[in-house]
Amino acid sequence: MAAGYFLLVCDDVPYDVVLTDPGARVLDVAQAVRRLTGLSLWRSKVLATRVPALILDGVPQEDATAAVLALRDAGAQAEAGQRSGDA
Template sequence: MDGEVRYITLVCDDVPYSVVLADPGTRTMDVLKEIRRLTGLSLWHGKLLIGQLPATVLEDQPEDTARTAASALCAVGAVAHAVEQTD
């Protein structure tokens, strides 16, 4: 390796996922509380998010984290999906 430069390409198998809220359902306050628990947003910012549907609640998450978050939102009456991010 006398002065030879080598480059290594890293391959990442973990594709990032987003959690997309499609519909808050009828239990809006419960959905707002869950958004707050998942993201740390205030209830006011959560309400703004719900007003812009479909809304991305979380981005750049591992698949299991995104699916768990989407399930938590669905458990309180929302329609949410874990979506593979494509760039």
């Protein structure tokens, strides 16, 4: 019998948050990235300037939505998408 992974209805599908454009307020975006990831301010600024950048990896939908809103409030363009099913 072949072993396989089946996505059940009760499974939470992980989401990824991608920063697509830091906008004009790069330092504000870097501070938002720092709050979301826990990285240092320097590393957050480097991550914010290298777009597209994966900010959060495999988080629940609620956390991904909150992160996108925080980044957009800081002046960036970000999007949350479902992770591809290559588990």
